[in-house]
Amino acid sequence: MVGMTMTQKILAAHAGLERVEAGQLINARLDIVLGNDITTPVAVNEFKKAGFNSVFDKDRIAVVLDHFVPNKDIKAAEQSKQCREFACEHCISHFYDVGKMGIEHALLPEQGIVTAGDCVIGADSHTCTYGALGAFSTGVGSTDMAAGMATGIAWFKVPNAIKISLKGKLAPCCSGKDVILTLIGMIGVDGALYKSLEFVGEGVASLSMDDRLCICNMAIEAGAKNGIFPVDKVTLDYLNGRAKREPVIYEADPDAEYERNIEIDLSSIYPTVSCPHLPENTRPASELGNIKIDQAVIGSCTNGRMEDMEIAYRILKGKKIANGVRCIIIPATMQIMKECIERGYVSAFIDAGAVVSTPTCGPCLGGYMGILAEGEKCVATTNRNFVGRMGHIKSEVYLASPATAAASAITGYITDPKEVLS
Amino acid sequence: MNAKGKVFKYPDNVDTDVIIPARYLNTSNANELALHCMEDIDADFVKKVQPGDIMVAGWNFGCGSSREHAPLVIKTCRTGCVIAKSFARIFYRNAINIGLPILECPDAAEEIKNGDEVSVNFDTGLIVDITSGKTYNAQPFPPFIQNIIKSGGLLASLKKEV
Known part of the structure; x- marks a missing residue:
């Protein structure tokens, strides 16, 4: 037995x-x-x-x-x-x-x-x-x-x-x-x-x-x-x-x-990105530097927690979101939202040029709050990159960590966070 | 119980987002939802499907979201049955719970072609491709699950127990 x-x-x-x-x-x-x-x-x-x-x-x-x-x-x-x-x-x-x-x-x-x-x-x-x-x-x-x-x-x-x-x-x-x-x-x-x-x-x-x-x-x-x-x-x-x-x-x-x-x-893990249109299509973030993004989403049930907000803050603080990129940050609960406000994260996000929303699944499943148009590309800390998941069936979602998404929001291209983290 | 109809063939990993996109999930009305069945993978499906027609797909059919709206719209379009190499587990559960007939049969799912005429006998698990003349045997459900299906879904079977 x-x-x-x-x-x-x-x-x-x-x-x-x-x-x-x-x-x-x-x-x-x-x-x-x-x-x-x-x-x-x-x-x-x-x-x-x-x-x-x-x-x-x-x-x-x-x-x-x-x-x-x-x-x-x-x-x-x-x-x-x-x-x-x-x-x-x-x-x-x-x-x-x-x-x-x-x-x-x-x-x-x-x-x-x-x-x-x-x-x-x-x-x-x-x-x-x-x-x-x-x-x-x-x-x-x-x-x-x-x-x-x-x-x-x-x-x-x-x-x-x-x-x-x-x-x-x-x-x-x-x-x-x-x-x-x-x-x-x-x-x-x-x-x-x-x-x-x-x-x-x-x-x-x-x-x-x-x-x-x-x-x-x-x-x-x-x-x-x-x-x-x-x-x-x-x-x-x-x-x-x-x-x-x-x-x-x-x-x-x-x-x-x-x-x-x-x-x-764990020490051999590197910043990883799932390319369209399946989560199994993984590549090192460092090899995707030619992918120009239109949007970055940091949030969801996967990555909208306090540590996710912390790393986004560390990367975005005092920086500017790249021209042509919409950066949407969604703390996952009201408690996290409040803590982000109290710690000054929300101000730093706004100063960087990001938008901060109250909790919602919104863009992750293509509901609202960040729907993609035809041909647009988004790096997102969400969980699925299926066809049409975040909007138009000809849009693309690249799944990544909050660090990778924040780093990419600054450069405008998919970026290994090592490059921007000092 | 049987089904007979024309085949709509789909690839591996058909996810619930393409079966019924989340942008339509602001309603739970089955008839309204069914207008968008398969919309993001096969925009013509709802125009072409006839009662009894059969979906045939590859591995991991129905992966992704737990939305029961997915098997519900397939059933509401009066699809007779879904045959796949395998089903994602929540879809599998949901299909049984709402009474959408599904069969796992890798050989049939591999060989049956789009547009073929196929008949299915759910009691025996026998699948016949009338167009090619080939027959296949799908694994029948365990008795526990057959009970749910025969009662007309999970809630009906629970009511029967009470």
Whole structure:
């Protein structure tokens, strides 16, 4: 009998089973069920159509308006209104409207709504972000959200896992984004399809929580069901005084079975860019200096956190955005926004010629706040560069770290941040 | 349960952003959304598709966003079935949960050509390319999932349990 991976242990515990095996179909108890202003309306319609009239636990549902708010048009406003009315009707305690909201996957960890050992589903593919906290967390659709809200249970096929052993330490110009883009470049956009990505090794300790959140956030871009980090001092320090529930620590068995082992030496990571139109098309930023950009976006659930703002500030402070480049900076939550104001970052961004927005997913999914015209190129700290993702089907998105995006905004071309960081 | 129709063939990694671009997601009305099905990869799809027609695609169909609007618009266009080499996991789950028939069959997805006439038997997993005369066997769903499909989707199956 082989041991279980960390993910399998969390799933077994939530299914009330001693052990589970890869491929097994289980029903698991949910700690948090999440939806946003795009996916919740569909879930609410299904919830009502199926005749449910109550939620399983008002304190374990989170509804965050983040994709199109403050509302971009009448239809978006109608969708927000529908979420608001549902949240009010069912007294949902974690309902985040304009003024309190943030991009969901930055907001939930920040507010302590998710903790270590949780089993979480969210009707948003980047729900896999919370694996950084040592939780099992995965994206689902609206019907799953509706069923989760009604019953507090979801069905899962127990995944097997790829073990990613990290060693060494990142160079100062690199961050979690460069790690995850590198990994996606190695294994491809379906390299972890239906599987867990379990990050382990001595290199983990050197990664900040913001790095880990960013890495797990893009596990889905390799097709993964979830990404997960072990719980260590960094995790517990982050959760301490923040998490609304006690963390539960799960560890993989020493004899856990992994389908594949990959080693990454963090000290060998360089600033990495995913070229159009797939996240797996990775190249060193230093080799793309001939790509002239029209726009730079720094934000999203992938890279709108405080450390992302810090590195953008370090690079943009006292500099000017290149002529012909629009630089859009979007702190991911109101708390981050406020801290950026208090620390003087917002003034520095504005002085550099950037625009700073309140939290929204906006441009990442081509919603609003930075849509690209035909032929335009954008370097973005977002997570997808599919055809038409940020606007016209003949526009291009280059995925990069906040350091690379900020450096590129200054030069007007895709730029390795080493060149501008002193 | 069966489907029979003409094939619309697509490549690997068809993402949910091209199936239904996010710029249209300010509504959850299926009929309104369906007007834009496949718009960014095949602008003619909605003009040409006939009830029962079949999508055939490569690896990792439906990757990207979790938007259930993607399988929903394909279903609303009355597409009979999607056959692919593999499906991205959230799309796979969503298709089952809303009752859009999908089949994983790498050989069929490789060999069937755009415009071929194809029939599918969901009970047996048998795929027949009427144009080429070739037949293929797709892996049937495990019983747990067949139950969801037979009940007419996840919520209907939950209601049945209650």
